Amino acid sequence: MKTDSLLIRIGLAFYLLLFFTYLLGPLVLMSITAFNSPSFPQATPWEVLTFEWFRVLYNDARIINGIKNSFIVGFFTVILSVIMGLAGALMLTQIWPKMRATFYTIIIAPILIPGVVLGISTLVFWDRINVMLGLSNDSFLHNGILLTVLGQSTFIASYCMLVFVARLQRYDTGLTEAALDLGATHTQAFRKIQLPFLAPAIGSAAVLAFLASFENYNTTTFTFGKYPTLTIELAQKVRYGINPSISSLAFIIVVLTVFFALAHEVRNRRAQLAIANGAPVGAVSAGFKLPKVFAGNPAAIILALFVTVSISLIAFAQFYDPEPAKAVLLKKKRAEQQKRIDALQKRLKEKRLQKIFKGPDIFGDGSSKVPQPPSKTPFGNVFDPGNLNKVAPGKEKPAAKPASPFGNVFDPGNLNKVAPEEKGKTTKP
Amino acid sequence: MSEGVGVDLQDVWIKFGEFVAVRQANVNIKGGEFFSFLGPSGCGKTTILRAVSGFLEPSDGKILIGGNDMAGFGPNERPTALIFQNLALFPLMKVWENIAFSLEVKGASASERRKRADELLDMIALTGQGDKLPSELSGGQRQRVAIARALCAEPDVLLLDEPLSALDLKLRQHMRTELREIQKRVGITFIYITHDQGEALTMSDSVAVMKAGIIDQIADGKSIYDDPATAFVASFVGENNVFRGTVKKVTKDMAVISTNRTGDLRARIPASAQTKLSLGDQAMLFIRPEALDVTESKNKSDTRIKAKVHHSEFEGQGYNVFLEGSEGKEIKMSLTNRGETRMYDSGMELTLHYDANQAVALPAGELASE
Numbered sequence: 001m002k003t004d005s006l007l008i009r010i011g012l013a014f015y016l017l018l019f020f021t022y023l024l025g026p027l028v029l030m031s032i033t034a035f036n037s038p039s040f041p042q043a044t045p046w047e048v049l050t051f052e053w054f055r056v057l058y059n060d061a062r063i064i065n066g067i068k069n070s071f072i073v074g075f076f077t078v079i080l081s082v083i084m085g086l087a088g089a090l091m092l093t094q095i096w097p098k099m100r101a102t103f104y105t106i107i108i109a110p111i112l113i114p115g116v117v118l119g120i121s122t123l124v125f126w127d128r129i130n131v132m133l134g135l136s137n138d139s140f141l142h143n144g145i146l147l148t149v150l151g152q153s154t155f156i157a158s159y160c161m162l163v164f165v166a167r168l169q170r171y172d173t174g175l176t177e178a179a180l181d182l183g184a185t186h187t188q189a190f191r192k193i194q195l196p197f198l199a200p201a202i203g204s205a206a207v208l209a210f211l212a213s214f215e216n217y218n219t220t221t222f223t224f225g226k227y228p229t230l231t232i233e234l235a236q237k238v239r240y241g242i243n244p245s246i247s248s249l250a251f252i253i254v255v256l257t258v259f260f261a262l263a264h265e266v267r268n269r270r271a272q273l274a275i276a277n278g279a280p281v282g283a284v285s286a287g288f289k290l291p292k293v294f295a296g297n298p299a300a301i302i303l304a305l306f307v308t309v310s311i312s313l314i315a316f317a318q319f320y321d322p323e324p325a326k327a328v329l330l331k332k333k334r335a336e337q338q339k340r341i342d343a344l345q346k347r348l349k350e351k352r353l354q355k356i357f358k359g360p361d362i363f364g365d366g367s368s369k370v371p372q373p374p375s376k377t378p379f380g381n382v383f384d385p386g387n388l389n390k391v392a393p394g395k396e397k398p399a400a401k402p403a404s405p406f407g408n409v410f411d412p413g414n415l416n417k418v419a420p421e422e423k424g425k426t427t428k429p
Numbered sequence: 430m431s432e433g434v435g436v437d438l439q440d441v442w443i444k445f446g447e448f449v450a451v452r453q454a455n456v457n458i459k460g461g462e463f464f465s466f467l468g469p470s471g472c473g474k475t476t477i478l479r480a481v482s483g484f485l486e487p488s489d490g491k492i493l494i495g496g497n498d499m500a501g502f503g504p505n506e507r508p509t510a511l512i513f514q515n516l517a518l519f520p521l522m523k524v525w526e527n528i529a530f531s532l533e534v535k536g537a538s539a540s541e542r543r544k545r546a547d548e549l550l551d552m553i554a555l556t557g558q559g560d561k562l563p564s565e566l567s568g569g570q571r572q573r574v575a576i577a578r579a580l581c582a583e584p585d586v587l588l589l590d591e592p593l594s595a596l597d598l599k600l601r602q603h604m605r606t607e608l609r610e611i612q613k614r615v616g617i618t619f620i621y622i623t624h625d626q627g628e629a630l631t632m633s634d635s636v637a638v639m640k641a642g643i644i645d646q647i648a649d650g651k652s653i654y655d656d657p658a659t660a661f662v663a664s665f666v667g668e669n670n671v672f673r674g675t676v677k678k679v680t681k682d683m684a685v686i687s688t689n690r691t692g693d694l695r696a697r698i699p700a701s702a703q704t705k706l707s708l709g710d711q712a713m714l715f716i717r718p719e720a721l722d723v724t725e726s727k728n729k730s731d732t733r734i735k736a737k738v739h740h741s742e743f744e745g746q747g748y749n750v751f752l753e754g755s756e757g758k759e760i761k762m763s764l765t766n767r768g769e770t771r772m773y774d775s776g777m778e779l780t781l782h783y784d785a786n787q788a789v790a791l792p793a794g795e796l797a798s799e
Contacts, residue, residue: 178517180504181482182531182582192533196521 027254034247037326041244048329050322054252057245066233070214073148073229077213078206080153085160085205086198092161093168108162110155119222122151144225151223156212160205167201255310262306265299273297433460433618434495434508434585436481441490443476450476452642454490458620458635463612465621465629468639469665469797474622475514478588481620482511494586510579511588515595516571518563524574525550525559531582549577552611569600576611586618593628605631626666630654638662640795646701656699660713660794669715670760671796676710684790686714690756695732696788711793718749718763720787723779732785736760738777748773752781 033041037048057063088107095103110118130141140146171194179189217231224232234246436458443451450473458464466474479485481492483504492499499507510531519527526533528549529542537545543559550559553573555566563571572592579587589608593601609632612619623629629636630650637647638661646658657663664671674688682698684706696714698706706712721734736752739759745766750773752760762781773779 172515172517174513174515174517175519177484177504178511178513178519179530179534181484181509181511182534182578183505184530184534185505188534192530193519 027250030247031251031254033244034251036244037322037329039243041242041247048322048325049320050326051317051320052322053244053248054317056243057248060245062228062233062237063230063245063249066228066230069145069224069227070230072145073152073220073227074210074213076145076149077152077156078209080149081156081160081209081213082202082205084153084157085162085209086164086202088157088161089164089168092165093171108158111158113155115155115216115218116222118154119151119219122147122154122219123222126150142225144223144227147223147225148220148227148229151219152213152216155219156209159212160209163201163205163208164198167198171197258306259303259310262299262303266297266303269297269299433462433616435460435462435493436464436586436618436620437491437493437496438477438481439491439493441477441480441487441492443473443480443485444488450642451480451487454644456637456644456647458618460495460618461616462634463609463619463621463632465623465633465636466639467623467626467629467636467666470624471641472639473642474639475590478511478590478620478622481586482509482588483507508585509588510582510584510586512575512579512590512592514590514592516575516592518571518575518578520563522563523559524555524561524563524566527563527574528559528577528581530578545581546577549581552580553577568596569604572596572604573607576608580611580615584617586620587612589619589621591622591624593623594625601628608632630666638665640665640797656701657715657789657791658699658701660715660791661797663713663715663789663791665797668718668761670718670721672714672716672758673793674712674714676706676708676712676790679706679708683785684712686712686790688714690758691734691754694734694788695785696790697786698790702791705792706790712790713793714788714790716783716788718761719765720783721760721762721781722764722783723762723781732783732788734760734781734783736779736781738773738775738779740775741773752779 029043032043034053035049036042036046037050037052092100092103126141126147130139135141175193176189179193180186184192215231217235220229220232237246438454438456441451441454442449454477466477468474480487483499483502486500494508519530522530525543525546528546532542532545546559550556553576555570555573558566558570563574566574575592593604596604605628621632633650635647635649636653638645638653640661646653646662653662653666657666663669672686672688672691672694674686676684677687677693678685682703683695684698685693685695687693694714734754736754739751739753741748741750747766748764750762750764752762754760760781
């Protein structure tokens with residue numbers, strides 16, 4: 001029994017580990033690449049801590065423009081979707097019961113239709129409208145922002161409606177009746193009673209709508225016109241190869257997400273704690289009280305840590321200068337290369353000498369009188385059979401950096417620095 | 430005290446498709462009256478209330494409030510305020526905001542609203558609780574807030590839809606007296622819906638007893654209890670021993686019913702049923718448990734029933750004695766506890782007496798289900 005439960009526990013822990021690695025691993029790895037200096041996103045080998053990619057990101061006009069467009073589109077999509085979703089949900093609660101299922105199906109359909117289809121149809125539909133109205137080709141109906149907002153809202157409004165429907169199911173229509181009975185008009189009853197009740201749902205729907213809009217690609221790709229959003233820009237960038245500034249953007253998004261998720265959790269826990277401790281509900285919604293917030297609220301502690309780390313990271317980035325470290329690294333790399341070049345040249349010389357005395361010998365090691373101990377670096381020049389003979393132990397061994405098992409073979413920096421003729425010599429004896 | 434505004438229902442029919450919820454209701458509620466609709470659940474009393482407050486229009490007939498036809502007026506245009514069964518306090522508003530909601534929609538300033546709310550909070554003995562949320566109040570307090578909120582609208586007619594049904598017994602009894610006092614103080618017409626006959630009888634000036642959409646009787650509490658108009662009213666309001674049979678002899682206000690199992694019994698015919706009984710008709714005779722006694726009174730109209738004690742219950746203020754008459758007829762007798770040591774053991778043979786004036790003979794009809 002005991003071993004059974006232990007096994008299950010270990011299994012469960014392993015599963016969880018696997019699960020979270022699968023879930024969060026890519027994010028963690030990507031975040032690391034944002035701080036590594038190589039110009040291709042890579043976490044290993046770790047070279048030098050750098051914040052350069054954030055600057056590159058900031059100076060990338062296309063990305064910044066994409067973000068700006070995404071925010072504009074997101075803002076209007078939120079407004080349009082929340083309003084349409086709310087209207088749809090209210091309609092659903094008030095329509096005749098017989099019609100309800102049909103209406104629900106119709107209004108939920110955009111979620112089931114592929115975004116590509118929505119994108120094309122939006123484009124075609126508004127173009128037709130444009131033609132029917134006899135407007136020119138550069139009219140507002142061909143504006144990328146407008147079309148993108150309209151296209152995205154078609155299905156995001158359905159998401160919003162689902163949120164509202166869930167909330168409205170808990171609404172007591174008696175409250176509206178009570179308000180009417182007390183002399184309120186229908187508008188007043190809606191604004192003063194039903195709308196405040198829906199406020200939390202409006203918040204969630206807005207967040208949902210914004211995120212859906214921000215990440216949307218397949219609908220936007222047909223409608224963006226002259227206003228590419230961030231996703232569009234990223235997709236276009238990938239075609240020309242990416243650099244870690246993308247990682248730094250992703251890192252910023254991850255940080256913001258974690259921050260808001262934690263902040264939200266802190267608020268929830270706080271309210272729960274307060275209610276559990278018998279505090280009046282009114283007090284819970286009052287202002288932010290710092291010291292008590294932490295009592296029994298792990299989310300608050302994590303949030304505080306998180307914010308502290310983020311702020312110190314930003315502060316650190318202000319005066320941290322990766323250039324000296326980079327220079328050191330560069331020097332080191334150069335020295336290594338120089339050593340290698342020297343070694344190669346030396347070997348070459350020896351080979352030439354051998355050729356002179358023994359005639360052509362393709363297999364350099366075949367005629368060696370004393371077998372030399374193999375080089376200690378497993379991959380450093382391992383494919384060069386001549387090396388085994390010629391490299392004198394201790395003297396010629398490249399000073400391999402412990403962090404790079406591949407001896408910087410794949411380091412793009414090396415590719416630039418190694419002269420082509422030397423490369424040729426290393427591979428061909 | 431002002432005269433108050435009366436409510437009249439004239440031939441009101443309310444139908445939902447094929448279903449008739451209210452059948453030809455004619456009610457005349459005087460201004461300043463505490464009027465109750467009493468009936469089992471599903472009898473259409475809430476439907477009447479919703480029609481009066483304007484949430485639904487009668488299919489036929491007229492509803493007059495203060496002599497004005499209310500057809501076409503919405504709930505927010507009628508001089509009525511409804512207290513909902515679940516109270517329907519606005520959960521996100523503070524107590525004082527709830528109370529002053531009717532002023533808010535009229536555009537009154539916050540200070541004005543607060544002042545009025547505080548006055549009403551004083552009246553319902555919740556001084557200083559205005560800044561709480563409704564969820565922080567107890568059931569009885571919420572109840573009073575709902576009343577204050579309705580009164581704040583200064584309605585001519587206050588409609589109450591079983592507002593006490595969710596409270597426990599003690600609180601309910603307390604709220605009954607409180608409601609009655611509030612009604613006397615403000616002097617407006619109260620229309621009260623309940624399925625609890627105790628509530629209806631203790632509080633009301635008049636009671637309308639309803640059964641399946643039909644109003645059987647409208648009278649004051651004592652008349653309803655003593656002179657029920659139909660078999661349903663007799664069986665629904667209070668307890669009654671029912672004897673079925675046929676009319677053997679009938680005078681203007683007295684009848685002898687030849688009962689199925691208990692022989693011939695005499696009873697009074699209430700005024701409302703006096704022309705409805707003739708010889709040979711199916712009839713029902715009702716005797717209240719407290720009208721039965723074991724000691725013979727001097728009254729001439731005294732009538733006897735022989736029965737055997739099945740068991741008895743001591744209830745403090747009295748005994749309930751359950752007897753078995755001839756052929757197993759179940760009879761219940763309630764006796765007041767006057768301190769006598771006498772007990773009623775099982776199997777004891779008794780001769781019960783009752784005053785024929787306290788028994789009621791009515792045409793046979795549907796009884797209230799237990």
